[in-house]
Amino acid sequence: MFYKDSDQVYRVRELDSLAWLVHGFGTRQADIPGLFAQLATLKQIHSATCVAAAGRSGVLAKGDALLEDTAGSVVAVKTADCIPILLIDDRHRAVAAVHAGWRGTVARIVQNAIGDMRARFGTLPAELHAAIGPGIGRCCYEVGPEVAVQFGGQGRGHIDLPETNRRQLLEGGVASERIYASDLCTMCHPDEFHSFRRDREAAGRLYSFAGVR
Ligand SMILES: [Zn+2]
Numbered sequence: 001m002f003y004k005d006s007d008q009v010y011r012v013r014e015l016d017s018l019a020w021l022v023h024g025f026g027t028r029q030a031d032i033p034g035l036f037a038q039l040a041t042l043k044q045i046h047s048a049t050c051v052a053a054a055g056r057s058g059v060l061a062k063g064d065a066l067l068e069d070t071a072g073s074v075v076a077v078k079t080a081d082c083i084p085i086l087l088i089d090d091r092h093r094a095v096a097a098v099h100a101g102w103r104g105t106v107a108r109i110v111q112n113a114i115g116d117m118r119a120r121f122g123t124l125p126a127e128l129h130a131a132i133g134p135g136i137g138r139c140c141y142e143v144g145p146e147v148a149v150q151f152g153g154q155g156r157g158h159i160d161l162p163e164t165n166r167r168q169l170l171e172g173g174v175a176s177e178r179i180y181a182s183d184l185c186t187m188c189h190p191d192e193f194h195s196f197r198r199d200r201e202a203a204g205r206l207y208s209f210a211g212v213r
Contacts, residue, residue: 002182012131012180022211025133027192032207040075048107050116065113069094074211080194083135083161084208094121095210106150111172125173132162133208137185
């Protein structure tokens with residue numbers, strides 16, 4: 001269950017019991033870079049590329065998912081309609097922050113990130129927690145035929161990125177009861193979220209983050 005804390009950050013109630021974990025999905029009122037001195041991000045390119053932060057901070061590389069298990073380190077992705085997803089491995093105290101737009105979703109970046117966590121940290125997918133944060137909902141995401149066809153549709157239509165990623169998490173071995181979906185549409189809630197579709201070049205970016213205390 002998602003709720004908003006006093007820093008204007010959405011958090012998942014089920015993850016609050018993990019004392020080692022730092023996590024959240026910032027609203028447009030949140031100052032995430034101001035909250036964390038050591039923050040790692042990527043130059044996001046709508047790929048399926050995963051990068052291990054390994055204790056580094058700053059803009060590390062080109063890619064769309066950041067992995068970390070270093071104490072004191074926080075990783076983040078930036079979005080405005082694309083879907084931010086946090087993966088949490090309690091056993092190995094490891095996290096990933098994933099940026100999934102339609103291209104990254106078609107490239108199955110979230111499954112790529114699970115595979116990389118498994119290779120790097122020994123993560124067991126069945127033990128993962130996965131939080132799907134605020135992004136554009138099916139309500140507002142109408143696409144042309146060239147994109148719809150990638151999602152099994154024909155002609156112009158609405159696609160559901162959060163649900164497609166939820167299904168990919170299930171296929172990747174994550175248990176349904178450990179998948180938490182915000183069901184918050186960035187375009188429908190201008191007071192809380194940036195939206196590229198709504199605000200175009202004027203849109204800011206939302207920070208979604210996870211880290212190890
Ligand atoms: Zn909407």
